[in-house]
């Protein structure tokens with residue numbers, strides 16, 4: 001049924017870069033046969049799963065939205081994908097994304113933009129616009145994404161879906177094509193808080209292949225979501241509203257829905273506390289130094305030899321000529337911009353001034369969150385300052401995209417978990433608005449509990 005739905009609507013939405021009809025149907029039949037044979041299977045066995053193309057898969061291409069990985073086939077599955085398959089989930093396709101997850105609109109994909117199912121003239125958010133749109137358009141009930149600066153939460157908000165960035169290290173990054181390794185985190189996306197939690201339970205946990213993955217006995221996220229759905233479940237919960245996350249330029253309808261969400265939290269027993277966190281103002285500036293620095297290093301491996309595309313200059317040339325021609329043709333404008341920025345920020349004589357300073361700001365932000373979480377259990381903010389903008393609206397002005405990340409980026413800098421859930425539509429444009437909830441590291445379950453309480 002989901003493959004039929006994809007065939008019917010994906011020509012308009014373009015959520016998928018590849019689908020795996022044959023392997024999906026085979027996997028579904030295998031699950032049916034095992035069930036018929038009396039095997040006890042997990043709750044999600046047989047449920048379709050869309051996978052952001054940042055995660056490598058053996059049975060489908062993995063491009064990370066880039067031309068430079070065109071034709072690349074991975075010899076192994078990313079751990080999150082392997083865990084999902086082991087739980088019986090059926091991988092139906094790979095979803096569109098901004099190139100190497102650099103972007104907030106999915107317009108930076110080398111394979112054309114994804115459209116917002118709510119309004120085809122609008123962006124679906126990014127970088128994981130494909131995963132969020134696939135879920136919102138009922139092409140898949142569940143999807144995997146990656147969140148380096150908001151790429152699960154912001155597209156979830158813009159498409160009326162639910163998405164969660166786990167605590168850094170909560171889900172293995174093995175087989176996730178790296179953007180900025182100290183910020184990247186894999187996580188789930190779905191249409192309800194409980195569905196998102198169920199997928200989270202499947203992919204979480206320690207992985208010997210990822211040295212940053214946490215060896216921690218995670219509680220059941222699904223159990224927390226079910227608990228939260230009970231009346232009055234937030235009694236005594238302290239919810240912080242951070243002044244600096246109500247950034248300049250928050251759209252009127254976003255403010256309105258956010259105020260209503262705060263009322264809902266209060267009605268469920270939560271107590272609201274105002275928080276001042278002055279260094280959050282510098283989060284965007286710090287992030288857009290740290291991310292390009294790490295990205296320029298991670299993207300150095302696309303050298304025309306080891307992966308994907310190879311372009312030979314006319315009349316031949318040296319190894320360097322081939323590398324240069326391949327990178328010129330294979331990387332898009334945003335990837336090039338960040339490689340140049342990052343290389344500059346890391347270069348001798350500038351390292352301390354840029355990368356070093358940004359890391360100091362990152363520490364200050366981490367401390368500010370630690371202080372805030374002495375006063376509150378959860379922090380609430382709009383997921384993004386605006387609803388989905390029109391395709392092409394930010395063309396040629398990447399700074400507009402960057403500024404839209406002001407609300408999501410702090411969680412990545414601090415390594416803490418963040419949830420986005422839909423809280424209605426903005427009256428002025430009829431487009432979905434997301435509520436972001438943040439919690440201390442390891443407290444992902446608290447987010448599912450709180451989110452389910454007001455869903």
Ligand code: GLN
Pocket residue numbers: 100101102103104126127146147148149150151152179291405
């Ligand atoms: N919009 C952010 C960026 O462009 C988010 C990226 C992400 O989370 N992958 O860097």
